[in-house]
Amino acid sequence: NTLTMAYAQNSQPVIDALHLLADLIEEKTDGEVTVNIYPDSQLGGERELVELMQAGAVDITKVSAGLMDSFSSIYGVFSMPYLFDDTEHFYRVMDDPEIVGPVFESTADQGFVAMGYYDSGSRNFYMRNQPVQTVEDLEGKRIRVMQSETAIEMMQLLGAIPVAMGQSEVYTSIQQGILDGAENNEFAITVARHGEVAKHYSYDMHTRIPDIVLIGTSTLESLTEEQRVAVEEAMAESIEFQKEAWSEAVAEARQQSEEEFGVTFYDVDLEPFQEAVQPMYEDLRSRPAHFELYEQIISVSEQ
Amino acid sequence: MFDAPIILMTTFAVLLLLGVPIGICIAISSLLTIFLALPPDIAMFTVAQRMFSSLDSFTLLAVPFFILSGVIMNMGGIAMRLVNFAKLITGRIPGSLSHTNIGGNMLFGAISGSAIAASTSIGGVMVPMSVRDGYDRAFAAAVNIASAPTGMLIPPTTAFILYALASGGTSVAALFAGGLVSGVLWGLGCMAVTFVIARRRGYRSKQQIEKGTALRVIWQALPSLCLIVVVVGGIVGGVFTAIEGSAVAVVYTAFLTIVVYRTVKFAHMQAILKQTLILTGIIMFLLATSSAMSFAMSITGLPAMIRDFILGVSENPLIVLLIITALLLVIGTFMDIGPAILIFTPILLPIATNLGVHPVHFGIFMVYNLCIGTITPPVGSGLFVGASVAGIRVEKALLPLLPYYLVIIAVLLLITLVPNTTLFLPRAMGLI
Amino acid sequence: MNLVRKPIDLLIFWVCSLWLLVMVGAACWQIISRFYFSSPAGVTEEFLRFSLVWLSMIGLAYVAGQRKHVAFTLLVDGTPKHWRRYWEIMIELTFLAFAVYVLIIGGLKAVNMTMMQLSPALRLPMGYVYLAMPISGGLLAFYSLLNCIQLFLKHISPAPHMEEPSQDV
Ligand code: NA
Ligand code: NA
Numbered sequence: 001n002t003l004t005m006a007y008a009q010n011s012q013p014v015i016d017a018l019h020l021l022a023d024l025i026e027e028k029t030d031g032e033v034t035v036n037i038y039p040d041s042q043l044g045g046e047r048e049l050v051e052l053m054q055a056g057a058v059d060i061t062k063v064s065a066g067l068m069d070s071f072s073s074i075y076g077v078f079s080m081p082y083l084f085d086d087t088e089h090f091y092r093v094m095d096d097p098e099i100v101g102p103v104f105e106s107t108a109d110q111g112f113v114a115m116g117y118y119d120s121g122s123r124n125f126y127m128r129n130q131p132v133q134t135v136e137d138l139e140g141k142r143i144r145v146m147q148s149e150t151a152i153e154m155m156q157l158l159g160a161i162p163v164a165m166g167q168s169e170v171y172t173s174i175q176q177g178i179l180d181g182a183e184n185n186e187f188a189i190t191v192a193r194h195g196e197v198a199k200h201y202s203y204d205m206h207t208r209i210p211d212i213v214l215i216g217t218s219t220l221e222s223l224t225e226e227q228r229v230a231v232e233e234a235m236a237e238s239i240e241f242q243k244e245a246w247s248e249a250v251a252e253a254r255q256q257s258e259e260e261f262g263v264t265f266y267d268v269d270l271e272p273f274q275e276a277v278q279p280m281y282e283d284l285r286s287r288p289a290h291f292e293l294y295e296q297i298i299s300v301s302e303q
Numbered sequence: 304m305f306d307a308p309i310i311l312m313t314t315f316a317v318l319l320l321l322g323v324p325i326g327i328c329i330a331i332s333s334l335l336t337i338f339l340a341l342p343p344d345i346a347m348f349t350v351a352q353r354m355f356s357s358l359d360s361f362t363l364l365a366v367p368f369f370i371l372s373g374v375i376m377n378m379g380g381i382a383m384r385l386v387n388f389a390k391l392i393t394g395r396i397p398g399s400l401s402h403t404n405i406g407g408n409m410l411f412g413a414i415s416g417s418a419i420a421a422s423t424s425i426g427g428v429m430v431p432m433s434v435r436d437g438y439d440r441a442f443a444a445a446v447n448i449a450s451a452p453t454g455m456l457i458p459p460t461t462a463f464i465l466y467a468l469a470s471g472g473t474s475v476a477a478l479f480a481g482g483l484v485s486g487v488l489w490g491l492g493c494m495a496v497t498f499v500i501a502r503r504r505g506y507r508s509k510q511q512i513e514k515g516t517a518l519r520v521i522w523q524a525l526p527s528l529c530l531i532v533v534v535v536g537g538i539v540g541g542v543f544t545a546i547e548g549s550a551v552a553v554v555y556t557a558f559l560t561i562v563v564y565r566t567v568k569f570a571h572m573q574a575i576l577k578q579t580l581i582l583t584g585i586i587m588f589l590l591a592t593s594s595a596m597s598f599a600m601s602i603t604g605l606p607a608m609i610r611d612f613i614l615g616v617s618e619n620p621l622i623v624l625l626i627i628t629a630l631l632l633v634i635g636t637f638m639d640i641g642p643a644i645l646i647f648t649p650i651l652l653p654i655a656t657n658l659g660v661h662p663v664h665f666g667i668f669m670v671y672n673l674c675i676g677t678i679t680p681p682v683g684s685g686l687f688v689g690a691s692v693a694g695i696r697v698e699k700a701l702l703p704l705l706p707y708y709l710v711i712i713a714v715l716l717l718i719t720l721v722p723n724t725t726l727f728l729p730r731a732m733g734l735i
Numbered sequence: 736m737n738l739v740r741k742p743i744d745l746l747i748f749w750v751c752s753l754w755l756l757v758m759v760g761a762a763c764w765q766i767i768s769r770f771y772f773s774s775p776a777g778v779t780e781e782f783l784r785f786s787l788v789w790l791s792m793i794g795l796a797y798v799a800g801q802r803k804h805v806a807f808t809l810l811v812d813g814t815p816k817h818w819r820r821y822w823e824i825m826i827e828l829t830f831l832a833f834a835v836y837v838l839i840i841g842g843l844k845a846v847n848m849t850m851m852q853l854s855p856a857l858r859l860p861m862g863y864v865y866l867a868m869p870i871s872g873g874l875l876a877f878y879s880l881l882n883c884i885q886l887f888l889k890h891i892s893p894a895p896h897m898e899e900p901s902q903d904v
Contacts, residue, residue: 009468009645040469041645042601048356054848055345057602070853070861110851142769147777147855163769164777164856166361168468169544171475172416172459177541191472192464318829322811322822324804326795327829330837347841348848351868354837355845358788359864361780364762367755367790543766550762576752581803584794588804591791691805698807 001227003059003219006038008046010062011187013249014118014211015039017242018062021213024234029227035060050214054111059219062118065210066148072106077293079150080281081206082274085301090119090208091243092300099296108217116213116235119246122205126189127181128174131200131264135159135272141180144170150280154206157277167192174198186253195261202266204273307603311336311596311637315681325697329592329682330354336599349602350595357594357639358587361546365420366590367583368549370692372556373427374575374582379560379567381527382428386436388524391517398501400436401443402494404429405450409490412454414538414545416461418677419586422451422689424552430693438506441695442703448689449707450493452674455640456486462640462673466666469648473662477734481667481725485718489671492710500706526563530555582691589687596682597638601646609634610650620658624719627651628672635676636683643673663735664722671715679708737890740800740881747797747874751790758786777856785854785864792838792871799830800878802891820893824886830879838872 005022007015022035043052046063050071053061068075077083084090093099094117104114125132125143132138138160145151145162155162163179170188173179174197181198182188183206189195213235220228257263284291315332319325330350337346357363376382386400393399404425412421426447433443455462458479467475501507533555534548543551560567567575600606609630617623631651634643648669655665677685680701690697718724729735765779798804811822846869850862885891 012471038601040649041642042606043598044352044356048352051352051845051848051852052349055348055844057341057345057349070855071851073853145777147781149777149856149858152777152856161769162777164780165544168461168464171464172461173544175459176539178544191468193467193472193475196474196476319807320810321826322806322808323826323829324806326804327833330833331829334837344840344844347836348844349841350837351841351845351865355788355865355868358791359784360787361784364758364783364787367787368759368762371755371759542770547762547766550759551766553759554763576755577748579755580748580751580794581798581801583791584796584798585803585805587791588795588798591795687805696808697805698809 001032001222002034002036004038004057005035005060006043006049006052006058007062008041008044008049011120011191011249013242013245014062014120016245017118017238018213020241021060021234021238024237025231028230028234033223033227033230050112053214053216056216056218058216060213060215062211062213064120065117065212066146066151068107068114068212069148069150071110072103073287074103074106074289074293075212076150077284077290077297079148079207079209080284080294081150081154081277082270083294083297084205084208086205087119087122087208087247089301090210093297094210095239096300099293099300103293104212107214111218112214112216113220114212115215115232116239118211118213118239118242120209120211121185121187121246121250122203123183123185123207123209124201124203124205125181125183126194126198126201126263128177128198129180129200131266132181132202132204133266133268135276142178144173144179144182151207153280154277157279158273159276170194171197186250186257189257189261189263190253195257195263199261199263200266201257201263202268204268204270206273307336307339308600308605310339311599319681325682325687326588326592329589329596333592333595333599336603337595340602340604349598353595353598354591357591362417363419363587363590365417365546365549366423366586366688367579368553369420369424370427370582370586371575371579372549372552373424373692374578375553375556375560375567376428376527377431378571378575379556380564381530381556381559382432384520384524384527385428386432387520388528391520395507396498398438398446398497398506400429400433400438401446401497401501401506404433404443404446405453405490405493405497408447408450409453409457409486410535412451413457413459413486414454414535416454416459416545418451418453418455418674418685419590419688420545420549421454422447422685423586423692424549426451426689427692436506439504439703440693441699442500442504444689444693444695444700445703445707446493446497447693448678448686448700449496449704449711450490451685451689452677453486453490453493455674455677456482456489456667456671458482460670462644462670463666465641465644466648466670469645470652470662470666473666474729474734476732477663477729478666480729480732480734481663482670484725484728485667485671485714488714488718488724489674489711492714493707496706496710526559530559585691586688590684593637593682593684594639597642600634600637601642606646606650609647610654613651613654618658620655620660621720623654623658624660624668627655628668628715628719631669631672632676632679635673636679636681638673638676639684640670640673640677643676644669661722661726661735663729664726667725668715668719671718675708675711675715678704743874743877744797744800747793747800751793751797754786754790758783758790761786781854781856785857785859788864789867792867793874796871796874796878799875800882802882816893820886820889823893824883827879827882827886831876831883834872834875834879838868838875842866842868842872 049061052058065075065078138158141160143160147164152162318328389403407425408421430443434440463478467473537543538545538548677683690700845865846862850860852861
C-alpha cells in the first residue's frame with residue numbers, strides 16, 4: 001500500500017515534521033505502508049490539494065486551519081483574535097481530543113478528516129514606519145490580511161483598513177507604500193524577507209492559527225486496524241517533534257531579524273486590543289456550535 | 304526514465320502538426336500524460352481543476368482590461384497621437400517605433416511585473432502602429448514578444464519574491480538589484496538587434512516632423528500622454544496596484560475617446576467589445592491549458608527525475624550550470640514560471656551552492672532562464688499572447704524572433720559565466 | 736442553421752461584454768473603496784477573480800464557435816479544399832472530445848465535489864464557480880457540433896485561419 005503525501009509552500013519545521021511523519025509510517029508498519037511525497041506545491045496550492053484529496057489523488061496533506069474554514073466553518077473559531085493566552089494554552093487545547101476531536105471529524109462527509117495539527121506560531125503586526133504599541137497606532141493604517149472574513153472584521157474593529165491580497169504581493173506593496181504593514185509570524189521577516197522593508201514587529205499575538213494534517217477517509221478505510229494505529233502513533237510523534245523544531249526555529253528567526261535586518265521587537269499591552277474585538281465574541285453567540293467550542297477553549301485557560 | 308516527458312512532447316507535436324488548435328494540443332497531451340499516474344476520471348478532473356485555478360487569478364485580470372484599453376486606443380486615435388509623439392522624440396533612428404515598443408515594455412513591465420500585461424498594453428498599441436508605418440507585422444510582433452519578459456526581471460517583480468521564499472530567504476533587495484542589470488541587458492540586446500535589422504530594411508520615419516507641426520503634435524498628444532502619467536503615477540504613488548491600473552486605463556481611454564476626442568461612437572462599441580472578447584478567449588484558453596501541463600509534469604515525477612539526473616552527471620560547476628541552463632530552458636517550455644520557481648529552487652539551488660554558486664547569482668540566472676521559456680516554442684505564454692495581440696499566427700513570429708533568441712541567449716551566457724555582471728550592483732550597494 | 740447560431744452568438748456576446756464592463760467598474764470601485772471607506776475589499780477581489788474564470792471559459796467557447804483559436808496550419812494549408820473540409824471536421828471533433836471529457840465530465844466532478852466548499856469572502860459554494868467549466872463545455876460541444884454539420888453541408892469555409900484577423904480599424 002503506497003500513500004501519496006503532498007504539501008504546498010511551508011516553513012522548514014513543518015516540512016521536516018511531514019517527512020518524519022512519512023518515515024514513521026513506513027517504519028511502524030514494517031514497510032507495509034510506504035509514502036510517496038510531492039513537495040513544494042508540485043501538485044498545487046492548499047485548496048487544490050484538498051480537492052485532489054477529495055478526488056482520491058492525494059492521501060495525506062497539510063493545510064492551514066484558515067483554509068479549513070471553507071470546508072467546515074467550525075474551524076473558523078481557531079482564527080478568532082486573542083483566543084489563546086499563550087503557547088501553553090494553545091497546546092493544551094489542540095492536544096485535547098475532547099475539544100478538537102469533533103472538529104477534526106467534521107469534514108468526514110466530504111471525504112477527509114484531520115489527524116493532527118502543527119504549530120504555526122503567533123501572528124503579529126509588523127509595520128513600515130511606526131510600531132504598533134496601542135490600538136490607536138492602527139487607526140487608518142492599511143494592513144494586509146488573509147482572505148478571511150474573521151481577519152477582515154478583526155482589522156476593522158481595531159480601526160485599521162484591511163487589504164486582502166496574495167502573499168507574494170506583500171513585499172512590494174509595503175515597499176511602495178500601498179500597505180502600511182502586514183501581520184504574520186517571524187518567518188515573514190526572515191524567509192520572505194519582509195524585514196528588508198518593515199522594521200517594527202509588535203508581539204500582540206492576535207492569532208495562533210494551527211496547521212491541520214488531513215487524511216482521506218477512503219485512505220483510512222484501506223488500512224488495517226494495526227496500520228491505522230501505526231499512522232496515529234506516527235502522527236503523535238511528529239506533532240511532538242514539530243513543537244520543538246518550531247520553537248527553535250522561531251527563536252533563531254527572531255535573532256536573525258534583530259541582527260541581520262535590524263528589526264525592533266515590541267511587547268504590547270494586550271487588554272485594549274482584546275476589548276476592541278469583543279463584538280466578534282458577542283456575535284459568536286448566534287452560532288451555538290462555534291460558541292460552544294469557544295467556551296471549551298477558554299475553559300482550559302489558566303488565567 | 305523520461306517516458307512521461309516523451310509522451311507529452313510527442314502527442315503535443317503530432318497534434319500540433321496536424322493543425323489542431325494549440326490549446327487543445329496542450330490539454331490533450333497533458334491529459335494523456337496524467338493518465339500514466341492517475342485513473343481516467345481523476346485525470347479529467349485535474350485538468351479541469353488546473354484550468355480553473357490558473358484563471359482564478361487577480362493578476363490575469365490585466366489581460367482583458369489592457370486588451371480593451373488597447374483596442375479603444377487604436378480605434379479612438381490615442382495610439383496615433385502617442386506614436387507621432389514618439390516619432391518626434393526618437394526622430395529618424397532606424398526602427399524608432401520598435402525601440403519605443405521595447406522601451407515601453409521595459410518600463411511598463413518593470414512597473415506591472417507582468418510580461419503579459421506589458422505585451423498586451425504596449426504591444427497592442429505599438430504593433431498595429433508599426434505596421435501602419437510600413438514595418439513587417441511579423442517583425443513588429445517579434446520585437447514585442449522578445450522584449451516583453453524584461454518586466455519580469457526589472458524590479459519590482461514577483462518572480463524574485465517567490466525565489467527568495469523558495470530558497471529559504473535570499474535577499475530580495477539584492478535579487479532586485481541584480482535582476483535590474485539582467486533585465487536592462489536583455490532589453491539593450493533587443494534594441495541592438497532591432498537597430499541592425501531596421502537599418503537594413505530601411506524602417507525609418509518617412510517624413511521628418513517639422514518644427515511648426517512639432518508643437519501641434521505635442522499639444523495633440525498631451526491628453527493621451529496623461530494616460531501614462533495617470534496609470535504609471537498611480538501605481539508608483541501607491542494609489543492602486545498595476546492590475547487595478549489596467550481598469551483605470553480602460554476608464555481613462557474610454558473617457559478620452561468618447562467625451563474628449565469624440566472619435567469613438569456608439570456604433571464602434573460593438574466592434575471594440577467583440578475584438579476584446581475574442582482576444583481574451585484566445586489568450587485565456589492557452590494560459591489555462593498550459594497550467595495543466597505543469598501538473599502533468601509534476602505528477603509523473605519529473606522534478607525528482609531531474610534532480611537524480613543532474614547529480615549523476617558532473618562535478619564541474621561550469622558544466623553543471625550549463626546543464627541546469629539547458630534543463631531550465633526545457634522546463635520553461637512546459638511549465639509556468641511561478642510553479643517552476645517554487646518546485647525547482649529547492650531541487651537545484653543546493654546543487655548549485657555546493658559548487659560555490661552564490662544564491663543571488665543563481666536566482667537571477669534561474670529567473671532569466673525561465674523567462675526565456677515563456678517566449679519560446681512550442682509552449683510559451685509570452686509567445687502566444689504576443690502573437691495574438693499582433694494578430695499573427697505563432698509560427699509566423701518564429702523566424703523574425705530568431706536573432707532575438709540569439710542575443711538573449713548570449714546575455715544569458717554572459718550572466719552565467721561572469722557572475723559579477725549581475726553581482727557587482729548588489730555588492731556595490733552593500734546588499735551581499 | 737444560422738437561425739440557431741445567431742441568437743446564441745448574440746446572447747453570449749452581450750452577456751460577456753456587459754459583464755466585462757461590470758468588472759471594470761468593480762475594479763475601480765475596489766480602488767475607491769480602499770481609500771475612502773474601510774469596506775471589505777476581499778469581496779470585490781473575489782468577485783473579480785471568479786468573473787474572470789467565467790468570462791474566460793465562456794469566451795473560449797465563443798471563440799471556438801467563431802473558429803478563431805490559434806493553430807499551426809502550415810502543414811495542412813497545402814491540402815486540397817475537399818480533403819481540408821473533412822480534416823476540419825476531425826479538428827472540430829477534438830474540440831468536442833475536450834469539451835466532453837475535460838470540461839463536462841471533469842468539470843461536473845469538480846462541481847459536485849466543491850458544493851460544500853465556501854469561498855472565503857463571498858461565502859459562495861465553490862461548486863457554483865466551478866459551474867463555469869461544464870457550462871463552457873456545453874457551449875463548446877454545441878458549437879463544435881454545429882461547425883461539423885455546417886462544414887459537412889458546405890455552409891462554412893474549411894480554412895478559417897487563412898485570413899489574418901485584422902487588428903487595425
Ligand atoms: Na517588474
Ligand atoms: Na516555451
